Amino acid sequence: MSAFSAIGEEREIDREEFTPGLEPQPTWCPGCGDFGVLKALKQALPEVGRTPDETMLVTGIGCSGKLNSYLDSYGFHTIHGRSLPVARAAKLANPGLEVIAAGGDGDGYGIGGNHFMHTARENHDMTYIVFNNEIFGLTKGQTSPTSPKGHKSKTQPHGSAKEPLRPLSLSLTSGASYVARTAAVNPNQAKEILIEAMNHDGFAHVDFLTQCPTWNKDARQYVPYIDVQDSDDYDFDPTDRREAAEMMHETEDALHEGKVLTGRFYVDEERPSYQQEKQNIGEMPEEPLAARYFDEDYEWERSYDMFLDKHK
Amino acid sequence: MTEDELIWRIAGGSGDGIASTSQNFAKALMRAGLHVFTHRHYPSRIRGGHTYTEVRVSADEVKSRGDGYNFLLALGDSFARNPQENAYYGNEEIKPLSENLDELHEGGVIIYDSGLLDPSEIENFDERVEENNWHVYDIDLRSMAREHGREVMRNTAGVGVTCALTGIELEWIEELMESAMPEKILEPNIEILNEAYDMIHEEYDVDAPDVKVPSGEHDEEQVLLSGSDAIAYGALDEGCRFIAGYPMTPWTEVFTIMSQNLPEVGGISEQVEDEIAAAALAIGASHAGAKAMSGSSGGGFALMGEPLGLAEMTETPVVLVEAMRAGPSTGMPTKPEQSDLEHVLYTSQGDSQRIVFAPGTAAEAYKQTRKAFEIAYEYQIPSIVLYDQKLGGELANVPASVFDEEPNPSLGSTLTEAELEDAPHSDTGKYKRFQHDVEDGVSPRSIPGQKGGRFLATGNEHTPEGHISESPENRVAQLNRRVQKTEAIRAELDTSSKDDSHQTYYGPEDADYGLITFGSQQGTVEEAVDVLNENGHSVKSLGVSDMMPFAEEEVAEFIESVDEALVVEMTASAQFRGLMQKELGLYGEKLSSLLKYNGNPFEPAEVVEGFEVNIIEDDELDHNRMKFVPSAGD
Ligand SMILES: Cc1ncc(C[n+]2csc(CCOP(=O)(O)OP(=O)(O)O)c2C)c(N)n1
Ligand code: SF4
Ligand SMILES: [Mg+2]
Numbered sequence: 001m002s003a004f005s006a007i008g009e010e011r012e013i014d015r016e017e018f019t020p021g022l023e024p025q026p027t028w029c030p031g032c033g034d035f036g037v038l039k040a041l042k043q044a045l046p047e048v049g050r051t052p053d054e055t056m057l058v059t060g061i062g063c064s065g066k067l068n069s070y071l072d073s074y075g076f077h078t079i080h081g082r083s084l085p086v087a088r089a090a091k092l093a094n095p096g097l098e099v100i101a102a103g104g105d106g107d108g109y110g111i112g113g114n115h116f117m118h119t120a121r122e123n124h125d126m127t128y129i130v131f132n133n134e135i136f137g138l139t140k141g142q143t144s145p146t147s148p149k150g151h152k153s154k155t156q157p158h159g160s161a162k163e164p165l166r167p168l169s170l171s172l173t174s175g176a177s178y179v180a181r182t183a184a185v186n187p188n189q190a191k192e193i194l195i196e197a198m199n200h201d202g203f204a205h206v207d208f209l210t211q212c213p214t215w216n217k218d219a220r221q222y223v224p225y226i227d228v229q230d231s232d233d234y235d236f237d238p239t240d241r242r243e244a245a246e247m248m249h250e251t252e253d254a255l256h257e258g259k260v261l262t263g264r265f266y267v268d269e270e271r272p273s274y275q276q277e278k279q280n281i282g283e284m285p286e287e288p289l290a291a292r293y294f295d296e297d298y299e300w301e302r303s304y305d306m307f308l309d310k311h312k
Numbered sequence: 313m314t315e316d317e318l319i320w321r322i323a324g325g326s327g328d329g330i331a332s333t334s335q336n337f338a339k340a341l342m343r344a345g346l347h348v349f350t351h352r353h354y355p356s357r358i359r360g361g362h363t364y365t366e367v368r369v370s371a372d373e374v375k376s377r378g379d380g381y382n383f384l385l386a387l388g389d390s391f392a393r394n395p396q397e398n399a400y401y402g403n404e405e406i407k408p409l410s411e412n413l414d415e416l417h418e419g420g421v422i423i424y425d426s427g428l429l430d431p432s433e434i435e436n437f438d439e440r441v442e443e444n445n446w447h448v449y450d451i452d453l454r455s456m457a458r459e460h461g462r463e464v465m466r467n468t469a470g471v472g473v474t475c476a477l478t479g480i481e482l483e484w485i486e487e488l489m490e491s492a493m494p495e496k497i498l499e500p501n502i503e504i505l506n507e508a509y510d511m512i513h514e515e516y517d518v519d520a521p522d523v524k525v526p527s528g529e530h531d532e533e534q535v536l537l538s539g540s541d542a543i544a545y546g547a548l549d550e551g552c553r554f555i556a557g558y559p560m561t562p563w564t565e566v567f568t569i570m571s572q573n574l575p576e577v578g579g580i581s582e583q584v585e586d587e588i589a590a591a592a593l594a595i596g597a598s599h600a601g602a603k604a605m606s607g608s609s610g611g612g613f614a615l616m617g618e619p620l621g622l623a624e625m626t627e628t629p630v631v632l633v634e635a636m637r638a639g640p641s642t643g644m645p646t647k648p649e650q651s652d653l654e655h656v657l658y659t660s661q662g663d664s665q666r667i668v669f670a671p672g673t674a675a676e677a678y679k680q681t682r683k684a685f686e687i688a689y690e691y692q693i694p695s696i697v698l699y700d701q702k703l704g705g706e707l708a709n710v711p712a713s714v715f716d717e718e719p720n721p722s723l724g725s726t727l728t729e730a731e732l733e734d735a736p737h738s739d740t741g742k743y744k745r746f747q748h749d750v751e752d753g754v755s756p757r758s759i760p761g762q763k764g765g766r767f768l769a770t771g772n773e774h775t776p777e778g779h780i781s782e783s784p785e786n787r788v789a790q791l792n793r794r795v796q797k798t799e800a801i802r803a804e805l806d807t808s809s810k811d812d813s814h815q816t817y818y819g820p821e822d823a824d825y826g827l828i829t830f831g832s833q834q835g836t837v838e839e840a841v842d843v844l845n846e847n848g849h850s851v852k853s854l855g856v857s858d859m860m861p862f863a864e865e866e867v868a869e870f871i872e873s874v875d876e877a878l879v880v881e882m883t884a885s886a887q888f889r890g891l892m893q894k895e896l897g898l899y900g901e902k903l904s905s906l907l908k909y910n911g912n913p914f915e916p917a918e919v920v921e922g923f924e925v926n927i928i929e930d931d932e933l934d935h936n937r938m939k940f941v942p943s944a945g946d
Contacts, residue, residue, distance in 0.1 A: 004761030005729060021740030024779050056600070056760045061771075068768055069780060072740065074760035076599060077770035077780075078592070079622050085556075085589040089596030089604075090760065092580055093554060097600065097761055118585040278580075285578040289553055290601030290759060292578070293723050300719040301577045303545035308715055311535035312343075 003294030006053030007096035013046035020072040027066065031218060033210025034063055036184025037102070037131060038070055043187075044194035045073075050098040058087035060103030060112060062138045064131035064210070067102050081112030088124040088274075094290040095125070095275055098198060102129040106136045109145040109165050120174035120203050125273035127197040127204045132167065133212040141215030148256045153215075164256070167207045168248035172241070172266050177202035179244070179266040181251065183209035185222045189262060196264070202273045209260065221258075228263035238267045316371070316526045318478055319381035322470070323364035323408040325389030326354055332492075333467040334365035335707060339536045340488040341369050341480070342709045345529040348536065349835075350707040351377035353912070354646050362389065362407035371528035374708070375673070375835030379917035380415040382523045383478065385470045388428025388454065390463075403433065410434045421447045421521045423473050425466060427454030447521040449473065449512075456508055461500030468501045472508025477518055478525045482509055533712040539703035539832075540565035542674040542710075543633055544573065546681030547605055551721030552631070553579030554604035556593035558586055560612045561645045562701040563635035567607065587612035591619035594630050598623075599769065601723065601759040603685060607633035607697075610652050611642065614659070620694055621660035626769040627692035627746070627757070627794070629724060631684050636700040638911050647911030648701035650831055651883040653891065656698050657860055663791065665798045667695040668860040672816055672834030675714045677703065680814060680857060682720070687804070689724030691754055691797045698859065700882070702913045703832035725756040732764045742777040743767045748789040753796035802861040815866045819845065819852030825927055826870060826877035827853040828903075830888050833914055837880050840919035851923065856888075862895040871899050878923055884909040 019042065028034045045055060055073035059065040061080035068075030074097075078086050087101040108116050108130045119128070135153075136142040143156045146167060150159040171179045178200040182190040190208070197204035211219045228234040228247065236243040244266040251261040278284035285292075292298050320337070324330050331352070338348040349368045355361035368378045392404035403410075409422075409429050416422070422441075424431065431437040431450075441448055451473055457465040468489075475482055482505065489501055512518060543566050547555075553574065557567040571581040580597075584590050587608050594606035608616060613634045623630045636652040638644035656668055667687050671677040677699065684695035727735060735756075736744040745767035747755040755776075758765025768778030773790060775781045807813045816834055819841040829837045834855030844851040854870045856863055871877055871892075879889040886905040893900055906922035908914055 003729065004759070004763075006763040007761045009763075020742065021738075053763050053766050054761055058596075066780075069770075072742070072766065074766045075768040075770075075778070076596075076626070077768060077772065079618050079771050082588065082592045082619065082622075085584065085592035086596035086599070089554070089556065089582070089593035090600035092582070093597040093600035093602040093604075094759075094761055114585050115589055118589070283575050284580055287578075289578070289580060289597075290761070292553070293551070293601060293603070293721055294728065298721075300551060300721045301548070302717070302719050303548045303573075304712075304715045304717070306576060307545065307548075307573055308535055308712060311537045311541070312533070312712070 003291050004094070004096060006051055009051060009054070013049065013051055015042045015046050017052050018042045018045060018072050020070065024069055026070045028063060029214045031211070031213040032063070033133060033184030033212065033219070034067070034131060036187060036190060037129060037208055037210060038067060040187055040190035040194055041071060043191045044198065047195050048098070048198045050198070054096070055098045055100065056087070056090055058083045058090070058099065058101045060107035062104035062107050062131070062136070064102060064104040064137070065107065081107050081110070082115065083107070084112060084115040084119040084128065087126055088119055091124055091126050092275065092284065092289070094288045096288055099126040100129065100198070101126060102131065104137065105130055105132045105134060105146045106144045109167055109170070117170070117174045120171055120176040120205065122274045123175055123177055123202045123271060125201055125203070125275055127194070127206065129206045129208050130167065131210045132207050133210045133216055135212050135216040137212050137215060166248070166252045168252060168265055169245065171205045172245055172248060175203070176205045176266070177268040177271045178204035179248070180205070180264045181207040181209065181262045183222045183225050183260060183262055184211060185219050186225050186262060189227055193264070202268070202271055222260050225260040225262050228261050238264050241266070316524070317378070318369040318383055318523060318525050319366055319378040320369065320383045320385065320474065321364050321366045321381045321412060322385045322387070323362065323412050324387035325391045325408070326361045326363045328387060328390050329464060329467050330363055330365055333471065334367055336488050336492055337471060337485070338367045338707055340484040341525070342534050342536050343488070344484045345527065346370065346525070347372060347374045347528065348707070348709050349374040349376065352705050362404065362411050364412065369525055371526040376839045376916055377836070377913065379915045380417050382417040382420040383474065384412050384416055384420065384422045385474055386412065386422065386424040386429060387466060387470060388425050406430070406433045413440060416444070416446065418444045419446070419522065420444070421449070421477060421523050423449045423451060423470060425453040425470070426450040427452040449477070449516070453508070457504055460503045460507065461497065465501055465504050468504045469508040472505040473512050476509045476512035477521060478523060480525050482506065534709040535712045535715070536707050536709050537674055538565070538705055538707050539671070539674050539677045539699055540705065541569060542677040543681045543697060543699070544569040545715055546678040547631065547685065548573060548577065549717060549719045550603060550682050550685035551719060552603045552605050552685060553577065554594065554597040554602045556582040556584050556590040556606050558584060558590050558608065558612060560609045562637060562704045563607050563609045563612070563633065565704055566633055566635070587615040588619060591616040591632065595619055595623050595628050598630050599628050599760070603689065603721070603723065605631040605633065607635070609635045609637050610639050610655065613652070613656065617659040620666070621662060621664060622771045623694045624660070624664055624666060625771045628769065629688040629692050631688050631695045631697065633697040633699070635704050636698065638909065644911050646701065648832065648913055649882045649909055649911070650700060651885070651887060651909065653698070653859070653883065653887045656696055657891070663795070665693060665794060666860060667693060667801060668698055669695070669814060670698040670831035670857050670859050671703070672831060672855040672857060674703070674708060674710050676814070676816070676857060678714060686720065687801055689722065691752070691801055692725060692757060693797055698831065700832050725754050727756045727758055727765070729762050729764065732758055732762060737764070738777040744776040745778055746774060746790065747776050748793060750793070752800035753793040798861055805858055805861065806865060813866060814857035815863050816855035816857070817852070818855070820850065821852065823852035824850040824875050825923070826874040827851060827880055827919065827923065828856065828867070828870065828877050828892070829853070829880040830856040830859065833880055833882065836914045836916050837919055839916035840923065843916060843920050844923060847920070849923070849928070859891070862891065864895055867892060868896050868898070871902055876902050876904070876927055878906050878927055879903055880906045880914065880919055880922070882908055882913065
């Protein structure tokens with residue numbers, strides 16, 4: 001028997017397996033976009049054939065960080081901004097896991113921005129969902145890195161003097177190999193995009209527009225949304241880096257003019273994942289490291305035999 | 313300390329190969345049966361800047377740098393900055409000679425490279441030579457090197473001269489060069505070595521100076537290694553196969569050794585974007601079932617404060633190492649100090665619990681790093697190995713048998729899938745990973761991917777299955793349980809036999825006075841104990857390693873057994889003495905401090921002097937503190 005028999009198990013999976021029974025009930029505000037992420041993820045996981053025991057959902061801090069309280073799987077609710085380094089190490093230690101990281105726009109593009117850049121650059125094989133509500137939800141509505149210029153909040157009483165960050169463009173230049181945007185108001189597209197992201201071998205970044213009716217705006221403000229793949233008004237090749245960059249730029253500008261563009265913006269299926277790169281140079285074992293600790297027959301190396309001669 | 317020992321100082325420019333030459337020299341003499349100990353002094357520059365390494369060589373065990381030294385090999389500094397008049401760094405070219413005179417013993421030997429150094433630039437050089445009865449050899453090492461090879465090989469010429477004057481047989485050096493040098497440069501180096509050696513024998517009276525290398529013999533095979541090597545090997549032998557880090561002096565050494573060795577044993581090393589990430593990766597890898605570590609020095613460790621608390625709250629085992637250097641802020645990057653003690657003990661919010669060991673020698677560093685892993689994984693708590701630039705970088709011979717130990721890859725209190733089947737679960741099938749009432753406060757963990765083991769790990773306070781909870785009853789139960797682990801660890805560490813304890817006792821058990829220190833100053837303090845007893849005092853010492861949980865009983869017993877004790881530490885604010893008084897709540901009147909924080913570790917004689925002035929002459933001191941202000945040049 002393998003030490004991790006949940007991994008790779010073939011069976012029917014019911015999406016209710018991901019619902020943790022009666023408690024805890026989500027504490028998100030009524031109408032919050034975060035419900036949309038939870039629902040889409042619960043639908044997508046069975047479709048990619050993953051069970052709760054082989055899924056590791058790592059979150060940051062924020063309203064969004066509560067995601068793994070309400071989705072039943074292995075979960076790690078970390079600290080503000082640090083979901084990515086925890087998640088990518090878990091993937092390195094046990095590549096058989098389905099590793100998903102998630103958190104808010106403040107969490108991922110602000111305090112954890114450095115990790116975002118580097119995890120994308122390294123192209124770790126994982127999915128990263130950013131709940132982009134253009135606001136700090138949990139701390140009561142302060143301006144976030146994606147809040148539009150001029151946005152007023154208690155800590156920006158005269159409106160923000162800063163241009164918002166461009167999450168899709170940043171992701172592309174940093175090195176992500178799958179970049180998409182979806183919205184809580186568009187559950188079918190969201191589910192499809194999450195399935196693609198999880199199936200993608202590399203760093204898949206999903207900027208997920210989640211309305212925050214309490215501090216920011218309600219669902220209506222993300223409607224109507226346009227799927228750039230379905231619309232005849234947009235014609236670009238998401239496998240072409242330059243065309244993708246232009247489309248992203250346009251999309252980021254459009255959002256603040258009230259036009260919600262969603263879809264796949266960049267897809268590179270050729271680029272090897274970080275794990276493959278590391279194995280190619282001989283710096284990562286072929287067998288999952290975590291399994292070794294459960295292998296009774298493994299002969300553990302001793303430094304006395306391996307390394308002491310050079311000190312003699 | 314004996315008179316018949318060689319303390320050889322090789323001085324030159326940073327980047328001139330001083331470190332490797334001295335390491336080879338030390339290893340050759342270790343192989344010849346002698347005890348060796350090196351002390352490095354280097355500036356925070358890649359090239360240029362005066363640097364030296366001292367190699368102390370004796371037939372008996374040596375535990376510290378010596379008091380001053382007796383043999384100088386002054387080489388040129390290839391990267392000296394252009395000396396402008398009144399530049400604040402002075403004339404750098406002459407420093408390998410001029411900066412090293414103050415501590416040279418009377419009757420000592422000076423070899424200098426007359427191809428590069430001109431002593432007429434040093435004030436009163438000839439007078440000082442005469443006064444101190446130094447034997448001076450001006451030898452054009454550079455030309456000798458050029459003739460047979462390249463200019464940088466002047467180090468080898470200097471070693472040849474050293475051997476001729478101190479009576480070291482060349483074959484020891486040659487053998488070592490053969491194993492350490494690539495073919496291409498081996499031949500010219502051997503030629504230069506021999507030419508220098510022969511030339512001295514032909515042209516000088518080699519018996520004139522009486523600084524000679526003694527002969528010795530080891531009872532068992534020895535290895536030459538540093539505290540950094542020992543920490544890395546301890547980690548590897550505990551089955552650590554994952555490290556994440558970000559370079560910072562002096563922790564970089566452990567990170568480098570691990571990164572070079574891990575691929576050979578199927579492990580993973582990650583150099584990441586910052587230290588927050590580094591600690592978070594170690595936590596993520598450990599959570600997913602690998603034995604993992606990270607580390608840094610002061611500034612980088614500051615960034616790890618929040619992840620450290622996360623490891624504690626989620627009860628994720630992790631080992632961090634902290635290599636102290638002089639602070640605050642960037643401080644003096646290449647200089648040792650022990651002033652991160654409180655930083656490491658107390659950083660991170662809340663009623664925080666962790667394990668902190670401060671080993672005193674390379675052998676202790678190996679053992680205590682292993683123990684740090686064992687406890688981290690058994691008790692699901694962060695462990696920290698606290699050391700400094702001195703212990704990390706100094707090389708000493710250690711019996712090879714210290715490392716001849718069985719590996720321990722155990723993940724500690726972790727369940728298998730079979731065990732999980734019988735373990736308690738919530739109604740919805742979540743494993744109760746954080747049960748309230750468990751032995752020693754330890755609730756075994758499951759690993760992601762195991763069937764039936766899913767749970768939520770969170771930095772928020774949480775229920776047995778990991779759900780966020782602010783219920784007062786649950787809060788108290790969980791916090792009490794986590795604190796209980798520290799008490800269980802204390803009991804596990806509290807060994808009745810002094811040989812098994814992490815604390816190191818030295819000197820006559822019934823002595824009247826005590827010296828207490830922690831970490832890297834231990835060897836120096838022990839040498840001081842020898843001298844003090846030879847001088848007619850009655851003194852013993854205690855080197856403390858268990859900083860958290862603190863070795864309360866052992867330290868209290870030691871203080872009880874003496875009239876007074878002097879606490880020796882490399883801090884300005886007596887942090888270690890403060891820790892003792894905080895933990896013991898007693899003995900304020902029995903303890904006084906000897907502090908040094910100028911960037912250099914204590915020499916034994918400084919501890920001797922500190923003891924005599926402070927304890928014996930009983931000078932009235934401000935706040936029971938004596939600061940050691942060494943003479944110029946240290
Ligand atoms: C180091 C640190 N700084 C600040 C906070 C307080 N804090 C918690 S969540 C949050 C911002 C939340 O915004 P976002 O990441 O966008 O998540 P949202 O609540 O909008 O989902 C802040 C500032 C914290 N928990 N940790
Ligand atoms: S504050 Fe906003 S983001 Fe947070 S739960 Fe309420 S609606 Fe959602
Ligand atoms: Mg937000």
